[in-house]
Amino acid sequence: MTPAPSPTATTEDPKRLAEFEARIARGETIEPKDWMPEKYRRQLVRMMSQHAHSELVGMLPEANWITRAPSLRRKMSLMAKVQDEAGHGLYIYCGTETLGVDRHDLTNQLLAGTAKYSSIFNYPTLTWADIGAVGWLVDGAAIVNQTMLAKASYGPYARAMVRICKEENFHKRQGFEIMSILSAGTPEQHAMAQDALDRWWWPSLMMFGPHDKDSPNSDELLRWGIKKKSNDELRQRFVNLTVGQAKAINLTIPDPGMKFNEATKNWEFSDINWDDFWRVVKGDGPCNRERLAARRSAHANGEWVRAAAEAHAQKHARKESAA
């Protein structure tokens, strides 16, 4: 639909800004044609496009295991999950386009390596248990984040999240089932599940982003209702949910310092290694280059499909105009 007009001035009209913030405070939803501060629009484009890119890149570590899934049931589930991730990417790109951005430009930014996506996908999926850990932890963390975003102030983003949240629960449950069965299997299978949890635990906690005090965008995102909860609040909620799940399938969270705080009812965890986080964000994770190369190759290999679709449409258009 028609994008919102974007003001050219860097300073917003204080009256319109006050009206806008009053709408946010009343819990109203902002729609594409409504007036919005340029900075709100830019924050949304930044956040939504990174989110959409993450869905697309997120297909890669899992697609890696489709051909080696241990049974037909697992293979069908994994293919359906990977297809969902493509769909999720498209829902969010479509939301971003309501802000006057062309999906084509976003695709090019991703392929050129100038766009960010979630760092979690720059870690490798080394064993089958990693597919379990990704579904359980990575999708589990994503659900915590997206459930919050489903109440975001921007209508098209919130509505895309509602659709996504309905589908993510299948992702998490299939991952948890994989982990649960491996954990109850042979000693080797149990060790494989524990190893996957050991490697994915800390990167999953980092998915929520830096601590609130180190998160430059947080204040604005919270004030304008793009986010409803802070990074640290969401991370704590994820940890609290996951402790019981790990216990239920007899796996140990790799944090010996973890303890329950009776007063706050929170599971307190040890310090996160932020050096590792920033290293991966800045491009030096184990798989950054591999992921981009795979995405570029997938896009290039799909070129003939897009060209054929375009040619087919043109041929039919000519036939119709001749008739």
Place this chain on the structure above:
Amino acid sequence: MSSGTDNQGPLWEVFLQPPNGGAHEHAGSVHAPDAEMALQNARDVYARRSEAVSIWVVPSGAITASTPEDMGPFFEPGNDKPYRHPQFYKVPQGVRFS
């Protein structure tokens, strides 16, 4: 890499009718070179879990929408006529209407 050419196709708005007999409702949008492929893409993107019994796709540019600036005056005729609502009318206590 085809970063120079834009062959994603134009934008189409997607409307789904749910199986429970409701009306078509806006779901999102897809890119496709023509209407037929837009329908197929819409099915793959928005109806993987029996969400729809019917899909409409409409070229995004073909939609004419009211604007937020119109909001007040445009909807005014409906806002100041409470007598269009049943609550406007008094009925004797104890009479069942439904």
